Amino acid sequence: MGKQSSKLKPETLQDLKTQTKFSDTELLDWYKGFLFECPSGELSVEEFRKMYRSLFPNGNAEKFAEHVFRAFDENRDGTLDFREFMCALSVSSRGTVETKAKLAFKIYDLDKDGFITQNEMVEILKAMNKMTTESKKGLSAEEKTREIFLRMDKNQDGNLSMSEFIKGVQTDASIMHLLTSASSTD
Template sequence: MGHGDSRLTPSTVNEIASSTEFSEKEIQQWYKSFQKQCPSGMLSQIDFKVMYGQVFPNGNAENFAEHTFRTFDEDKNGTINFREFMTALSVTSRGSVDDKLKWAFNMYDVDLDGGITKDEMLEVIKAIYKMVGNRLLTTDKVTPQQRVDEIFSKMDKDHDDKITAEEFTEVAKQDPSLVMLLQTGGTEEC
């Protein structure tokens, strides 16, 4: 996937274009800024945190960047290559509702076992609160724990203290306001 070669070949451009919602021209433009950010062609978690820190200067984006990084890093090798970056960007910025929800589910499923526990959701929601700083917290006085309880009470249909991908998708589609709660701090960066 990386082959150690950070140059962008026409066949790679074509391949990324066919598997994402971006045109070849857009991919080439993104590649230029990606190369500027990380000349090695691989984005480390540290680079990623720096990037998020620039987007959210009023809060601490470190924890949220870790969760986002994990979700971008498809092959779990600890770095994000250009293809992984574009795939994730395509989903988060232009993907279908289903694609976005699948991506969000993967972010909340911290241990990747196919279900979201309250602890996992709390971890990510706390990270979001930290990242957006006090802006969000002044508008409503809901704590991360209350936020999680509210989302869980709607999503955990069978009350087994775990949200499956099916429960997550079904409820999020019926109740778009829940998706807003989950996406406070979505990925429109760069």
């Protein structure tokens, strides 16, 4: 693709202002940093893994980074462009509980079939455990999954729909804690 223009186009800036919760100045600053780190204008999965490794130097962030990358890669082209990156960053850093829950659902729904299975949740929770700690304190990924499904799977079909997931996160703060903590000691 070659090097991207170092200036953010006005229409792109306007689109990002409507799609994110960042100001013009913040978007322009992020754009400069993004191009510095990714001169091609695209962030590869390996570069994304590297970023996560630096954020979690005492753990193994590889697998979790891949799952997050997959959720952020809206057009599924194997790279994140600036728009995808900023939309994901906006939700994760400034989003509402509902938008964060929707993003978490995308991360947990590994096969993109619109449901989270117990196996998918165990996979993500294990990846989170590896990323944040090598010790196995608190509940195991399987135990957390059983607890979450008991609370969230209202129709008891063994799958969590997006609406079950969002409702569960919105109505039970302990679920959000289970979903986001790698070593819960509830």
